[in-house]
Amino acid sequence: MIAQVAPGQAGATPPPRGAPGQDRRSAAPVRRSKSRQVRAPVGFHSRLVGFLKLTLPLVAGALVVMVAAWPHLYQREDRFKIGVSNVNIEEAATVKMVKPRYTGIDAANRPYVLTAEDAVQQATDSNVVELSLPKGDVTLSNGSWVALTGETGHFYKDLHILDLSGQVDMFHDAGYEFRTATARFDMASSSAEGNDRIDGQGPFGSVVAEGFRIVDKGAVVHFLGKSRLVIRRDLMAPTK
Numbered sequence: 001m002i003a004q005v006a007p008g009q010a011g012a013t014p015p016p017r018g019a020p021g022q023d024r025r026s027a028a029p030v031r032r033s034k035s036r037q038v039r040a041p042v043g044f045h046s047r048l049v050g051f052l053k054l055t056l057p058l059v060a061g062a063l064v065v066m067v068a069a070w071p072h073l074y075q076r077e078d079r080f081k082i083g084v085s086n087v088n089i090e091e092a093a094t095v096k097m098v099k100p101r102y103t104g105i106d107a108a109n110r111p112y113v114l115t116a117e118d119a120v121q122q123a124t125d126s127n128v129v130e131l132s133l134p135k136g137d138v139t140l141s142n143g144s145w146v147a148l149t150g151e152t153g154h155f156y157k158d159l160h161i162l163d164l165s166g167q168v169d170m171f172h173d174a175g176y177e178f179r180t181a182t183a184r185f186d187m188a189s190s191s192a193e194g195n196d197r198i199d200g201q202g203p204f205g206s207v208v209a210e211g212f213r214i215v216d217k218g219a220v221v222h223f224l225g226k227s228r229l230v231i232r233r234d235l236m237a238p239t240k
Contacts, residue, residue, distance in 0.1 A: 098118050100116050100129075107189060111139055116133055128155070131155055133151065136148045138190050148170050149168070150167065160188040161184060161186055165181070170192070175202050177201055180198040181194075207227065209223035209226070211225055
């Protein structure tokens with residue numbers, strides 16, 4: 001006798017997988033599982049792209065900040081630097097010149113030249129110029145020239161007057177040489193004067209005096225105070 005078992009009854013043996021009578025819906029979970037395994041790499045790449053979109057701009061910004069800040073973090077001692085310093089207003093108004101040269105003409109249209117090692121003008125509107133190692137040259141009416149030099153000097157531009165101090169030397173192209181401590185040279189009138197001891201020598205001999213005056217446009221020299229003149233006959237030109 002063959003026992004019949006109703007469907008769903010205990011002890012029933014399920015049909016084998018893949019049997020012809022198997023319900024097609026039972027295979028659906030398997031297909032969905034395979035579908036999820038295929039789409040998983042796509043989600044990983046999406047997260048990776050999103051992560052890179054977020055981090056790359058941050059890294060680029062950090063590099064820009066480091067490039068901009070690096071010179072301030074590491075500075076070489078011998079690097080050329082430009083900075084702002086405190087400027088003294090009085091010093092800013094001072095004009096300094098190296099190897100100045102001033103030219104002009106006197107009242108008789110005779111040229112004169114004033115040079116120095118350096119010059120300082122305390123204000124741009126000042127008429128007084130302080131000179132170091134000044135030298136003045138003037139041409140006289142007869143074509144000869146006179147030169148004066150000193151250690152320091154003050155030139156009054158509006159008056160065309162040169163005050164010399166220190167060791168003052170005066171030269172004349174005829175062979176005269178004088179030395180004194182101070183002298184004032186009026187370049188407009190080609191005259192000079194001094195009230196300190198003066199020692200001079202020339203073709204005639206030597207002279208010592210307490211002061212001097214050069215007048216008549218350089219043609220006449222007056223020796224002031226107690227003066228001593230030594231004339232050497234051997235130096236004088238013979239008379240006919």
